[in-house]
Amino acid sequence: xxxxxxxxxxSIGVALYITFLMFGEVEINTTLVYHxxxxxxxxxxxxxxxxxxxxxxxxxxxxIKKHIKEFDAKDLAxxxxxxxxxxxxxxxxxxxxxxxxxxxIIESLMPNAYAMSQPNGRSAIFLTTRLLxxxxxxxxxxxxxxxxxxxxxxxxxxxxxxFLFVALLNCLSGSDKNNSGGQVRVRSRYGGGGGRRGGAxxxxxxxxxxxxxxxxxxxxxxxxKLIYYSISRKREFLADACAVQYTRYPDxxxxxxxxxxxxxxxxxxxRLYTQxxxxxKTYDAFYFFSILSFFTDKKHHCTHPATxxxxxVLKKMGGSGLGDYQDAYKKATGKxxxxxxxxxxxxxxxVMVPQTSPEDIAAKLPAGIMLAGAALSEDFKNKIVNKQEIxxxxxxxxxxxxxxCDCDTxxxxxxxxxxxxxxxxxxxxxxxxxxxxxxxxxxxxxxx
Amino acid sequence: MVLMIAIIVVSILVLAxxxxxxxxxxxxxxxxxxxxxxxxxxxxxxxxxxxxxxxLVETVQGYAQxxxxxxxxxxxxxxxxxxxxxxxxEKISKAENQLSGTLKSLFALSESYPxxxxxxxxxxxxxxxxxxxxxxxxxxxxxxxSAMELNNAVEMFPSNVIAGMFNIGKEKFFEIDEAxxxxxxxxF
Numbered sequence: 001x002x003x004x005x006x007x008x009x010x011s012i013g014v015a016l017y018i019t020f021l022m023f024g025e026v027e028i029n030t031t032l033v034y035h036x037x038x039x040x041x042x043x044x045x046x047x048x049x050x051x052x053x054x055x056x057x058x059x060x061x062x063x064i065k066k067h068i069k070e071f072d073a074k075d076l077a078x079x080x081x082x083x084x085x086x087x088x089x090x091x092x093x094x095x096x097x098x099x100x101x102x103x104x105i106i107e108s109l110m111p112n113a114y115a116m117s118q119p120n121g122r123s124a125i126f127l128t129t130r131l132l133x134x135x136x137x138x139x140x141x142x143x144x145x146x147x148x149x150x151x152x153x154x155x156x157x158x159x160x161x162x163f164l165f166v167a168l169l170n171c172l173s174g175s176d177k178n179n180s181g182g183q184v185r186v187r188s189r190y191g192g193g194g195g196r197r198g199g200a201x202x203x204x205x206x207x208x209x210x211x212x213x214x215x216x217x218x219x220x221x222x223x224x225k226l227i228y229y230s231i232s233r234k235r236e237f238l239a240d241a242c243a244v245q246y247t248r249y250p251d252x253x254x255x256x257x258x259x260x261x262x263x264x265x266x267x268x269x270x271r272l273y274t275q276x277x278x279x280x281k282t283y284d285a286f287y288f289f290s291i292l293s294f295f296t297d298k299k300h301h302c303t304h305p306a307t308x309x310x311x312x313v314l315k316k317m318g319g320s321g322l323g324d325y326q327d328a329y330k331k332a333t334g335k336x337x338x339x340x341x342x343x344x345x346x347x348x349x350x351v352m353v354p355q356t357s358p359e360d361i362a363a364k365l366p367a368g369i370m371l372a373g374a375a376l377s378e379d380f381k382n383k384i385v386n387k388q389e390i391x392x393x394x395x396x397x398x399x400x401x402x403x404x405c406d407c408d409t410x411x412x413x414x415x416x417x418x419x420x421x422x423x424x425x426x427x428x429x430x431x432x433x434x435x436x437x438x439x440x441x442x443x444x445x446x447x448x
Numbered sequence: 449m450v451l452m453i454a455i456i457v458v459s460i461l462v463l464a465x466x467x468x469x470x471x472x473x474x475x476x477x478x479x480x481x482x483x484x485x486x487x488x489x490x491x492x493x494x495x496x497x498x499x500x501x502x503x504l505v506e507t508v509q510g511y512a513q514x515x516x517x518x519x520x521x522x523x524x525x526x527x528x529x530x531x532x533x534x535x536x537x538e539k540i541s542k543a544e545n546q547l548s549g550t551l552k553s554l555f556a557l558s559e560s561y562p563x564x565x566x567x568x569x570x571x572x573x574x575x576x577x578x579x580x581x582x583x584x585x586x587x588x589x590x591x592x593x594s595a596m597e598l599n600n601a602v603e604m605f606p607s608n609v610i611a612g613m614f615n616i617g618k619e620k621f622f623e624i625d626e627a628x629x630x631x632x633x634x635x636f
Contacts, residue, residue, distance in 0.1 A: 082572065086579035093493070094586035096486060096594065248589065394570055398512060414520055422527055 049168045053161065057119040060157065064116050064124045073104035073126055073198055084138065088125070091145045094246040095152055099123050103144075105132070111260055115147035115285040116156050119334035123151045134259055142252035143288055149242030150286075155235045159228075159285050166228050169220040225301075232285040232303040237337055241308055248320045254311055260289050261307045309333070402429050472610045479598040483619055486591040493584045504576055508569045588622045595619045 067073065076085050088103050099117070103125050111131035117123040125147045135143065150156065244250050284290050290304040299306065309332065316328035329337040392412075395402070400412040407427040417433045424431060599618050602611040611617075 081575075082579075083575055086575065086582075090579065090582045093489065093583055094590055096590050114561065126498070246586075394512060394567070398516060413523070414516055416520055417523070436501050 015118065028042060049164065052164060055163070056164075060160070061118050061120045061122075064118060064122060067116065067124075067126065068104060070441070071126070073106045075104050075125045077104060079105075084127075084132070084140070087137065087141045087144055088148075091141065091148050091246055094145070094268065095148050095242075097148060097152060099151065101125065101148070101151070103127065105129060105422035110291075111263060111289070113137075113143050113147055113288040114152045114283070116286070117151045118156055119157070125151075134263060135256055138247075138249060138252040138257065142247055142256050143248040145243035146239050146253065146288060149239045149246065150235075153235070153238060155239065156286055159232060159235070162228050163282075163285075166224045167220075169200075169216075169224045170348065202236055229303055231302055233305045234337070236304050237310070237313070237325075237329065240314065241322050244314065244320045244325065245322060250314045250317050250320060254314050257289075257307055257311050257314075264289065264291060264294070401433055403433060403436055405429055468606075469610060471502065472607045473614065476598075476601055476607060476611055476614075476616050479601055480616060483591070483594040483598050486587070486594045490584070490587045490591060493580070493587045497580045497584060501577060501580060508573045511569055553598055592621050593619050 050189070080445065082192040084103060088101065091097075092101055098121075100122050101124070102122075104127070106126055106128050109130055111128055111134050113125065113127045113131055115123065115125045122267065125144065127143075131143070199200075240253060243253055249255070281292065284292050286302040289307070293302045293304065293306065296302065312332045313325065313328045315332045317324050319325065326337050329335070395412045399415055401415060401418060403411045403422075405411060405424040405427065406429060407424065409424055409427075411422070411424060411431070413422065413433045420432055420433050422433055423429070566584075601607045602616060602618055
């Protein structure tokens with residue numbers, strides 16, 4: 001739909017422009033990057049926009065490499081824990097993604113994630129280390145599903161082209177920060193207003209042309225920006241909906257959004273906020289969470305919907321298909337969502353709890369074990385308590401015999417020692433190694 | 449003149465309808481092929497599980513076995529040390545008791561938390577088994593999603609005409625039987 005709008009507006013603009021040139025002398029002076037450009041320059045600018053659009057796919061094919069170099073992103077090769085790779089593979093299967101998808105990690109103190117897709121079929125997801133520390137497996141899976149739906153819907157490419165359009169209009173009208181503004185002077189070869197002298201432009205036609213000119217050069221920049229932000233917000237909702245469709249587990253995405261929002265509002269260092277660089281503003285539409293919304297009160301200038309709205313819609317979902325998301329959106333905001341996007345079938349599907357997750361298997365562990373950082377943090381494997389439990393698990397699987405001593409020590413012997421007389425290492429009491437019944441929880445293991 | 453315009457308009461209309469039919473037919477074919485792809489993807493994941501898990505379990509067990517021998521040796525050594533001391537314990541004075549007791553608990557402490565690598569292997573095995581099952585589940589889910597898309601296209605208005613013309617039929621969803629729907633018991 002918006003592509004259509006773009007093409008129509010563009011062609012109207014070009015047609016009007018040519019009409020001006022044919023029927024009158026229109027001089028449009030704008031200060032573009034410190035030098036004056038006349039009609040010829042404007043034609044060149046318009047043509048170069050077309051050329052950019054045609055050449056953009058080739059340029060886009062190098063974006064991921066540029067990003068990797070710029071942010072010093074590392075791929076998963078150095079990480080021993082296979083969780084992230086497994087999660088991504090699972091989501092690719094669920095989404096039916098045929099593309100070559102790689103995951104890269106960026107060192108950063110701010111949790112965020114974004115995805116890029118290239119026309120040549122390669123795509124990449126970038127995650128920050130802070131994100132991996134904060135989220136657990138289900139939430140990380142929801143974030144990755146969100147990014148994969150961005151790749152599947154080719155949102156990065158779409159938004160880049162929309163951004164080019166915005167840039168062109170802003171450049172022409174001079175509402176950029178680099179320009180000091182523009183003046184539009186319309187001079188008719190046959191005199192303005194006045195009487196007709198053989199071939200003059202009728203004054204009402206001139207006024208109509210002038211109004212059209214104002215629409216393009218004055219309203220255009222503002223409107224195009226608003227449209228860009230609105231597209232970005234709609235696409236974020238769509239990505240949320242698709243993410244839930246892939247994971248079939250809305251709670252994962254709800255928890256991820258809540259955790260990250262909590263981080264940005266409570267825990268993050270305010271010094272990190274003092275300056276938003278230009279780069280952050282440019283790429284803000286692609287991030288999973290946008291912090292620009294903290295800096296402006298105008299909702300319509302944000303690339304992401306308010307997190308509260310996203311969570312509201314997700315909470316009201318009765319199923320996990322796109323149709324369920326649409327119904328929930330209507331319940332939450334009273335408006336329709338997917339009217340002008342390309343979704344032909346709205347699906348209704350059931351919610352499923354994750355089939356097997358480490359949390360389910362390890363449900364016996366005391367609370368606080370799988371707190372955070374299950375994916376990456378180093379101290380996870382050094383937690384003695386968890387190690388102890390895994391030791392116990394290993395002992396049980398291998399058929400070790402557990403003996404409980406009076407000093408509250410549990411001693412595990414391999415079955416080689418069955419029937420032998422052994423000493424407790426702490427209190428030196430003698431035990432005969434044989435199966436004991438009713439070993440319950442003792443004080444020591446409760447402490448652990 | 450009017451005839452020419454009429455011919456042009458009618459031919460444009462016919463071309464438009466033709467293009468529409470082509471578009472609908474192609475999208476139906478795309479959906480059907482995506483469904484076939486999703487079906488074979490399930491087989492891919494099942495084969496992966498069939499090939500991977502037994503090898504992983506064997507590796508982990510082999511390593512645990514090797515470590516079991518190490519652990520046995522350590523326990524033997526400790527018990528020998530305790531045996532040597534045990535005979536004299538009733539006779540030795542309090543101070544020596546305390547000293548040997550401390551030594552033994554130090555020994556026991558370092559033995560209780562040895563830096564065994566089998567832990568990491570078990571954690572990895574747990575993750576890999578879990579992920580394999582997840583992948584199989586997600587591939588079935590994707591098959592169901594593709595089947596639903598195809599069924600939608602075959603049953604909804606403009607494309608059901610085309611589907612009827614070219615005999616593209618509805619597809620079944622993935623079903624499980626009663627036994628598989630039962631809750632598994634986790635017992636150690």
